[in-house]
Ligand SMILES: Nc1nc2c(ncn2[C@@H]2O[C@H](COP(=O)(O)OP(=O)(O)OP(=O)(O)O)[C@@H](O)[C@H]2O)c(=O)[nH]1
């Protein structure tokens with residue numbers, strides 16, 4: 057069983073993203089069980105086993121996942137001290153995961169760039185704040201805790217809030233004949249421009265050379281985009297040697 061952990065700040069959408077996977081209509085990813093909400097902010101580390109069938113071109117892959125949903129409790133050093141056992145548990149869960157999925161929220165610069173007319177209720181941070189958060193918090197966190205992790209998936213979540221015409225984008229990036237991961241990652245890169253340098257530096261660090269760091273753009277409002285990280289995991293699993 058491969059272990060996938062979903063991390064990210066409070067309210068970035070971790071729990072919704074995981075549950076949305078179980079909502080029909082499915083495209084290439086079909087969960088075998090479908091847990092239901094409703095749910096509010098996550099208070100403790102929650103683990104559930106999830107079996108999904110991923111329909112790859114040559115064969116279907118059945119993924120058995122231990123899916124770990126985490127509370128976005130930790131925004132500062134202070135909170136680490138306030139909840140030491142929860143913090144340690146979180147670090148341990150990350151260290152022992154096969155896949156770490158880090159969700160990042162949108163920032164103001166993204167919606168300006170795409171001129172999205174969506175009425176934004178969220179309090180977007182500035183691009184600079186987003187960059188600082190990544191550099192000062194997430195890079196040290198990943199560097200420290202992902203020494204043995206082989207796959208880091210960074211998702212810019214809530215893409216419906218900054219990409220114009222999400223259905224069209226989703227349709228263009230649907231996994232089907234002719235789909236190219238290279239093209240897809242080039243597209244996703246555009247939504248990480250404030251931290252592209254930091255991500256490159258992270259990847260170039262020789263301590264992380266065993267890792268695949270991949271960028272995705274996700275939203276619960278478009279099935280094709282929502283499924284891609286899971287399809288990517290299935291492609292990695294399908295080439296993993298079995299002992
Ligand atoms: N527009 C939009 N809203 C989303 C999306 N995903 C989640 N949300 C909203 O974001 C809010 C927070 O979602 P959660 O899934 O509870 O976030 P979380 O990261 O699990 O939060 P904690 O458990 O408190 O750390 C909810 O109001 C969701 O409806 C998305 O793709 N698009």
Ligand SMILES: [Mg+2]
Nearest residue numbers: 070071097098
């Ligand atoms: Mg949650």
